[in-house]
Amino acid sequence: MHATLTEHARCVFGDEYRPSPPCDRDHDEAYFIEALTFADADAILAMLRELCPHLADGYLPVRIRNLAYRLVLLQRPDDPELMREAAVSLHLHGPDWDDIAAALQERADALDAAKARPDRRRGR
Structure with a gap:
């Protein structure tokens, strides 16, 4: 059993920066x-x-x-920095997802703008 998700991914896909750890298991992408x-x-x-x-x-x-x-954005739906990171990743890996990347960027901008606006209901 792998101790972390990172270790599991390293065994299944490899790592550009480190060797894969020794492992006696077969690696199934579906698992x-x-x-x-x-x-x-x-x-x-x-x-x-x-x-x-x-x-x-x-x-x-x-x-x-x-x-x-x-999956991480589903768990952290109001994290504008994470949305921007995901958008950059989508842009870097092909034009097929440019519309999704743009929507993520727009949502991140809207969240930042909402945080910057004072809340008049509470006197802020």
Whole structure:
């Protein structure tokens, strides 16, 4: 059993920056996707940041990166910085998702604008 999602991903996909740890298990991508699906946001972000520190690098397949960002945004729907990070990743990996990336950027901007506006109901 892998101790972390990052370790599991490293075994399944490899790591551009570190060797894969010794492991005596067969690696099935479907099992990894199941682990990713039920991972918490911190574990997903740790995996993304360790295996793809510059967004455009690493051996994680684009479909896994997209799924990871989608899952973490579902857990943190009001995090504008995370939305921008996901948008940049989508832009870097092809024009097919440019409309989604633009929508994420717009939502992040709207969240920032809402935070900057004073709340008149509470005298702020």
